[in-house]
Amino acid sequence: MIKEWNSMNRQWFVRSLYIRILLILVVLGLIPLMVLSVVGYRTISNLMVEMIAESNLQTLNQVQNKLKQVDSVIDDILLKTAVNSNIQQIIKSKPDEGWNAYLESRLFVDYIQLLVIGNPEIYNITILNFDGKRIDSQGRFLSNTSIDVPPIYNQIMDDLVGGSSNKIISPIYQTSRIDMISFGKLILDLQTGEPIGVVIIDLNLGMINKGLNDVNLLQSGIIILLDQNDHVIYHPEQKTGTSHKETWIKTLESMPYTLGKTENENQMLYLQTKIDELGWTLYGIVPYEEVIKKLVDFRFKFNIFLLIMIVAIGIVAISIRKVFVMPVLTLQRLMRKVESGDFTVRASSKRNDEIGQLGISFNQMVRQIKELIEQVYEVRINESRALYYQKQAELEALQSHITPHFLYNTLHSISWLANRKGIREIQSVVDSLSSILQYSLQTTPKMVKLRDEFEYLKLYLDIIDFRYGGTIEFSYELPETVQHVLLPRLSLQPILENAIKHAFNETNEKKSISIITVQDNKDVIVKVEDSGSGIQEEELTHINRMLSTPERDNELHSDHKDRAGIGLINVHYRLQMWFGKEYGITITSTEGRGTTVQIRIPIEYKATDTLK
Incomplete structure (x- = not known):
């Protein structure tokens, strides 16, 4: 009894129009809404991420432009210093610690002061020749043997002389407790084009970092500036000059921004922009929590809208059952009675809509079926009689024709007579024709081998050869x-x-x-x-x-x-x-x-x- 009840429930579930309508409402209404909510939320989240990323990239680009301006100023000072005729004469002269050296120093200092006005990040400018002569913008004009020269200067000179580039950017180093980066350029003789010395500009990273401290990315975002060797130029939490090897840098590759996780599984928005002229990279890090805070209000409103739509779908489902499904179920019960042979049933047709028209059509169908059954019964009787007479006529016609067996025996008789009379050609043709007739009259098997079909062709072509x-x-x-x-x-x-x-x-x-x-x-x-x-x-x-x-x-x-x-x-x-x-x-x-x-x-x- 329980099995029969479960079977009936399954059949009702499969065949029920109301269940199908509910499934359609769910598939076309509820599921799309749910998908729309997920897709919409993710789309808006991505849009918010893109907007915030673009906004912060603009901030990074502003910093990038300022650093490019610094690089441009340094290039301009290096070039003007290297081609100045007075400085060319100073570099060409031999080292001297007397009055002439003092005058050369004052001339160099006065010239440099004019160039560095408005650029406090430039800490010092030094010129050196290959004979040990050195003058800097602080007024020092002693030879290399008299004062300590930063080791990085010698490295810059070696790289400039031995390399193919006429501009060198040093790694980060420290002098007098000041973090520095130096820019070096060869001084070429304006007449011969031969290198006669170098000019070096020391950049005070403290002044650069001071400007970066004032840059904000949202509320708690930070920026990081790394040199060409991935050493820290600026980091709010790390010391300048230390190596920076965090794994999230690899996830960015060449992308301007991406989402990633820290070692503590905190999701972050990472941004980057490169300063190609310097070989430096500027990074931005924004906590993802600050991004999704802007989506809380939207998500609440969307959930309210989804709940209202679910309630509306429920009301529509109840209305459909009452207005459409119940009349159809009534017609279904009447159809089952007609299937069992009761052609007296009739549907109520009080409604003027499509359901009412369906009831009227049902009543007409039942009447027409009853009439057709009566007509078919009479036609079947008449057809049976006509078929009987037709088969009887065909049988009589077959009996009036010569049977194939009689024709086959006749051909054998002709062949025997031709053999007796000595007419070999007629005998051969008649024998071939007899074999052809015998092969043609066989009804089994339906399929034959190619060998047998070719043998039959040879018999047929014997007759054709005789005929032509x-x-x-x-x-x-x-x-x-x-x-x-x-x-x-x-x-x-x-x-x-x-x-x-x-x-x-x-x-x-x-x-x-x-x-x-x-x-x-x-x-x-x-x-x-x-x-x-x-x-x-x-x-x-x-x-x-x-x-x-x-x-x-x-x-x-x-x-x-x-x-x-x-x-x-x-x-x-x-x-x-x-x-x-x-x-x-x-x-x-x-x-x-x-x-x-x-x-x-x-x-x-x-x-x-x-x-x-």
């Missing part, structure tokens, strides 16, 4: 490997008969027909080739179209059936019925050179679904 006086030359080619292949009985003779009938005219001097069998992968192709006059291109097109047209539509091509031959078309349809649409007959022809008919059959016979 040997004017047509026939040749055969049947390899042993395909002699066992099966095909429907009497498939080749209609094609050969069609070739004999249509291929030749009086102008053909040489008349020949070849029957060649070849294997093509898993198929066998039987070619019937003639040396006749060929088929005109337009007629050949119509014949091939007739072969590709369903049998029931071939009345459209009745004008070309004489040329193609009804037997050939029937063979084509029989082959496709036995083996499938990929098999059958194809025709190619060249006007004036002959025609080739190809019959394609499979090596391994498998009945098609139609025959099964």
